[in-house]
Amino acid sequence: MRAYLLAVLVLWGLAPMALASHLHGRWIETKFRNLPTLPVYLVLMTGLVGLALAVLGPRMLWDGRWPGLATAAPGGIVLTEITWRADRYLLRKLGRRPGRPAPNTAQVVRQTRPVGIAARGPRPATAAQRTMPTNRWGKAERQREIYVGLPWLVAGAVLEELWYRGALGHLALSGIPLPVGVLLLAGTTAAFALSHLPFGWRQTAAKLPLSVLAITATLTTGTVLTAVIGHTLFNVRVWHLYQRTTAARAKAATG
Amino acid sequence: MSTLLEPLLRSALALALLGVGGRYGVRALNVRLAAVFGGEIISQTATWCLVVGLLLPLWWPSGIGLDSAASTIALVPLGTAVGAGELAVAGLLSTMVASVVRREPVGSHNWMAVVHSTAVRPYRRLAQSLPWPAAAGVFVLVGLAQELLLRGAVFGLARGGGIGLAVGLSACCSLLTAVLPVRDRDGRYLAGVVGLVTGVAHGLLYAHTHSLIPLAVAHGTLLALAVL
Numbered sequence: 001m002r003a004y005l006l007a008v009l010v011l012w013g014l015a016p017m018a019l020a021s022h023l024h025g026r027w028i029e030t031k032f033r034n035l036p037t038l039p040v041y042l043v044l045m046t047g048l049v050g051l052a053l054a055v056l057g058p059r060m061l062w063d064g065r066w067p068g069l070a071t072a073a074p075g076g077i078v079l080t081e082i083t084w085r086a087d088r089y090l091l092r093k094l095g096r097r098p099g100r101p102a103p104n105t106a107q108v109v110r111q112t113r114p115v116g117i118a119a120r121g122p123r124p125a126t127a128a129q130r131t132m133p134t135n136r137w138g139k140a141e142r143q144r145e146i147y148v149g150l151p152w153l154v155a156g157a158v159l160e161e162l163w164y165r166g167a168l169g170h171l172a173l174s175g176i177p178l179p180v181g182v183l184l185l186a187g188t189t190a191a192f193a194l195s196h197l198p199f200g201w202r203q204t205a206a207k208l209p210l211s212v213l214a215i216t217a218t219l220t221t222g223t224v225l226t227a228v229i230g231h232t233l234f235n236v237r238v239w240h241l242y243q244r245t246t247a248a249r250a251k252a253a254t255g
Numbered sequence: 256m257s258t259l260l261e262p263l264l265r266s267a268l269a270l271a272l273l274g275v276g277g278r279y280g281v282r283a284l285n286v287r288l289a290a291v292f293g294g295e296i297i298s299q300t301a302t303w304c305l306v307v308g309l310l311l312p313l314w315w316p317s318g319i320g321l322d323s324a325a326s327t328i329a330l331v332p333l334g335t336a337v338g339a340g341e342l343a344v345a346g347l348l349s350t351m352v353a354s355v356v357r358r359e360p361v362g363s364h365n366w367m368a369v370v371h372s373t374a375v376r377p378y379r380r381l382a383q384s385l386p387w388p389a390a391a392g393v394f395v396l397v398g399l400a401q402e403l404l405l406r407g408a409v410f411g412l413a414r415g416g417g418i419g420l421a422v423g424l425s426a427c428c429s430l431l432t433a434v435l436p437v438r439d440r441d442g443r444y445l446a447g448v449v450g451l452v453t454g455v456a457h458g459l460l461y462a463h464t465h466s467l468i469p470l471a472v473a474h475g476t477l478l479a480l481a482v483l
Contacts, residue, residue, distance in 0.1 A: 003463035004333035007456060011340025018350070019343035022367055022480070138363040194347060200361055201354070 005055050006171070012048055013168055014187060017195040020044045025136045036144050038152050045159040052167035060170035061162065061224050068221035075221060076229025079213055083230065084237055086209035094202045137198040145198070147246065150239045157231040164192045165214050166224040173219075189215055210234060266413050266424045270431075327468045334469030337456065338476025345369055345452045345477075349445045356444055369449055370481050373442035374433070379482040391479045398474025399467070405429050405454070406461040406470060422458035429454025453477065 012019060020041035028040060052060060062069070168191075172184035192211040196203045214227035346367040353368035354361050369375065382390040405428050413421040433450025437443045457470045 001329065001333070003460055004330055004337060004469070007460055008333060008336045008340055011337060011344055011456065015340075015343035015347040018347040018367065019339060022342070022346060022370070136363050136366045137361070141363070194351075197347070197350060197361055198366065 002055075005051075009048070009052055009055065009167065009171065010184070012044075013052075013163060014191045015194075016044050016048065016163075017041055017198065021136055021198065034144075036148060037141075038145055038148055038156065042152070042155055042159060045156075045163055049159060049162045049167065052163070052171075056167060056170055060166045063222035065222045068223045069225060071221055072223060072225035072229060075217055075226040076233060079217055079226060079230030080233040080237070083210040083213055083234055087206045087234075090206040090209070091202055094205055142199060146242060150236065153235040153239050154232055157235040158228055160192065160195070161214065161224050161228040161231050164188055164211070165218040165227045169215055169218055169224075185215065263416060263420065266416065266420060269409075269412055270424070270427055327466055330464065330466055330469035331472050334472035335476045337460070337469070338473035339480055341449075341452050341456055341473065342477045342480045345449045348448045348452065352444050352448055353441070356441065369445040372445040373439055374437055374446035374449060375478065375481050376442075378478050382479075382482045387479075387483050390483065391475060394478040395471055395475030397478070399471035401432065401474060402457065402461075402467045402470045405432065406457055407467055410461060418462045422455065422462055425458035425461070426451060426454030429457070449477075 017037075021037050024035070024037045024040045028035060165188075168188040169185065172181040172188060176184070189208075189211045192214075193204050193207040196207045210231065214231060217226040217230065218224050346369060349369035349372070350361060350366050353359075353365035357365065359365060378394065381393060385393070405425055409425045409428050410421045413424045430447055430450040433446040433453075434443050437446045453474065457473070461467070461470060
């Protein structure tokens with residue numbers, strides 16, 4: 001039973017965005033057209049954190065040492081400063097290079113009206129469309145997920161830290177052989193960055209410094225609070241940046 | 256060292272036979288069986304039952320992992336959750352593989368590429384022609400057939416070699432059985448991702464629980480979520 005619970009935690013935890021996106025695109029979005037993926041992702045992450053707390057216990061969040069808690073706030077601010085600069089630097093450096101343009105994300109399917117004997121049966125294209133998931137993460141979906149309210153981004157930061165650094169970090173360092181633990185720790189660090197893959201490889205690479213420094217801060221201080229504060233402040237900066245960008249675009253459009 | 260030699264040799268021989276047999280024999284056999292049975296999934300399952308069944312009768316384990324009813328029933332809901340998790344991990348990895356292999360940026364054309372690939376095409380066709388509960392039932396049966404061979408029989412084959420060898424061999428066999436029936440290069444990469452993820456995860460779980468039914472449910476859930 002415990003092996004299965006741990007397998008569920010690891011498998012769901014390594015790709016929660018992929019699962020949320022698939023469930024959202026296939027079943028939820030068909031009923032609620034304008035609902036972003038983020039709420040589904042946050043519900044999934046809340047369930048995962050709850051399950052992890054039940055299986056691993058509250059020690060996954062804090063190892064009981066007080067000095068770590070005392071340094072959490074200043075540590076979080078330093079973490080934000082470093083990771084924000086690294087993120088901006090990487091995004092600038094990995095900017096779109098000249099090369100093959102991105103293919104058109106909306107694939108045009110040309111259909112002809114069946115006539116004669118072909119018109120009597122069910123149309124195969126209709127049956128195929130019924131069972132195919134909707135296309136995901138084109139430009140429209142990305143825009144919809146980026147411009148969300150600040151509370152969503154803060155909730156995302158807190159839940160992601162509780163999950164990636166708290167639950168998976170604790171799991172990697174306790175109760176399993178060291179080589180497997182090191183692999184899981186590396187996998188967790190990569191998985192956090194890869195949860196930004198829907199926004200492209202650049203964003204994924206740019207989130208690696210945040211992932212590495214957050215796990216380092218958690219291991220050093222013994223609590224996820226430093227990483228929670230750092231990631232929350234990082235997301236607040238992201239929100240401010242998008243607000244400024246939106247305002248500038250609106251001003252440019254209206255003259 | 257000498258105790259490891261026999262299971263290692265057995266595993267290497269089985270993998271070589273599976274590889275060579277799969278490369279040259281299985282596709283031809285599959286085409287003939289598809290003509291007789293009229294369905295790709297049935298013919299694929301029958302082919303692999305035949306191929307692996309021919310290889311493994313001498314090494315069949317003493318128990319095939321059908322545990323007591325109580326423990327199995329308790330693990331079935333968790334098996335469903337494992338299947339969903341495997342789809343998520345395989346989907347994410349398939350997005351990365353498709354983006355790298357096709358040299359395209361990530362977008363809606365390659366997001367969860369395995370769901371749109373030829374690797375799951377037979378299952379999608381089946382799902383289109385059956386009501387969804389019947390299709391889900393068939394997927395669990397397909398999962399049970401594969402788990403009996405790829406976990407039950409393969410773990411018997413690697414007995415005496417430790418958990419590492421058994422899980423490794425199980426993952427390799429899963430990879431081969433996933434990749435070999437697929438004809439196009441793109442589909443083979445994506446099928447390989449699914450084979451590897453399910454092979455490693457199911458191998459580790461079987462090594463700890465020795466129960467096949469929840470793994471069959473996990474396999475069925477993965478297919479159902481991918482194509483229904």
